[in-house]
Amino acid sequence: DAKTTQPPSMDCAEGRAANLPCNHSTISGNEYVYWYRQIHSQGPQYIIHGLKNNETNEMASLIITEDRKSSTLILPHATLRDTAVYYCIVRVLRTGNQFYFGTGTSLTVIP
Amino acid sequence: DVKVTQSSRYLVKRTGEKVFLECVQDMDHENMFWYRQDPGLGLRLIYFSYDVKMKEKGDIPEGYSVSREKKERFSLILESASTNQTSMYLCASSLEVGTGEKYEQYFGPGTRLTVT
Numbered sequence: 001d002a003k004t005t006q007p008p009s010m011d012c013a014e015g016r017a018a019n020l021p022c023n024h025s026t027i028s029g030n031e032y033v034y035w036y037r038q039i040h041s042q043g044p045q046y047i048i049h050g051l052k053n054n055e056t057n058e059m060a061s062l063i064i065t066e067d068r069k070s071s072t073l074i075l076p077h078a079t080l081r082d083t084a085v086y087y088c089i090v091r092v093l094r095t096g097n098q099f100y101f102g103t104g105t106s107l108t109v110i111p
Numbered sequence: 112d113v114k115v116t117q118s119s120r121y122l123v124k125r126t127g128e129k130v131f132l133e134c135v136q137d138m139d140h141e142n143m144f145w146y147r148q149d150p151g152l153g154l155r156l157i158y159f160s161y162d163v164k165m166k167e168k169g170d171i172p173e174g175y176s177v178s179r180e181k182k183e184r185f186s187l188i189l190e191s192a193s194t195n196q197t198s199m200y201l202c203a204s205s206l207e208v209g210t211g212e213k214y215e216q217y218f219g220p221g222t223r224l225t226v227t
Contacts, residue, residue: 034214043115043201043218044154087153091214099216100170101146103153 004088009106012082018075020105022088025069032091033064035073036101037084044087044101047073078109114138115219117202123225130189132222134202143185144203144216145169145177154201160185192226199223 005023012018024033032051036044048055048062050071055062061074075082087104118133134143144159146169156169158177166177174196178186185204189196200223203216 032214036216041221043203043221044216045218046215049214100156101154103151 003100004090004102006086006088006102006105008103009108011108011110012075012078014080014109014111015077018073018078018082018107018109020073020075020086020088020107021070022072023070024088024090027068027090033062033068033071034089034091034099035060035062036087036089036099037082038087038104039081039084047086078107080109080111083107083109115202115204115217117200117219117222119222120220121223121225123227124189124192125227126193128189128192128226130192130224130226132187132189132200132202132224134185134187134204134219135183136185136204136217137183138204138206138217139182140204140206140217141182142205142216143179144205145175145185145187146201146203147171147198148201148221149198157187192224194226197224197226 032049034049035047038044047059050062050064064071085104085106087101089099115136124130142161145157146154148154155171157175158169160166160179163182176188199221201221202219205216
């Protein structure tokens with residue numbers, strides 16, 4: 001599976017958009033991009049996923065570049081509760097597969 | 112809602128003890144996973160299981176074993192606990208692929224194990 005690279009930490013002002021980048025330059029055509037986040041003292045939680053097209057749900061938007069070598073998770077109006085570690089994962093869907101979470105990006109939303 | 116429960120939130124054991132960490136999910140998920148999480152190292156997969164009595168090694172299986180006798184229960188076993196196994200242990204479950212591309216893992220609250 002493709003490896004991902006994320007910045008170790010980022011800050012964002014409350015109410016502003018948080019843009020979290022992820023590089024996955026070795027991604028292959030059948031690999032999906034997933035984003036999870038982990039709030040302190042809890043297990044990781046699914047946010048969003050995509051293959052080629054940009055995606056939006058009630059939590060966030062996912063922008064995938066045309067060559068699919070990078071993506072950006074956007075939290076449109078960050079709140080203090082969005083302070084968490086965000087993981088970008090690329091994964092092929094197949095039986096018995098698994099996620100490699102890596103170390104993620106620690107986002108701090110500042111009041 | 113999917114619920115994944117773990118037997119203990121905090122556990123303290125002595126070096127050399129045999130330790131059992133239990134995980135139960137109530138959504139009839141085929142896949143179950145055990146991770147450990149350490150500062151600076153992120154989540155690392157220890158073992159996973161895609162069916163009853165089936166198991167696959169993850170990234171760091173050394174020093175651990177697992178058991179899945181029933182679909183809803185996945186146990187992590189430390190045969191002889193060591194201090195370097197002090198960590199946060201997270202269990203997760205998911206549906207089998209083929210049920211949709213939204214492959215979502217549901218996590219339990221974690222067990223913080225301290226080995227002294």
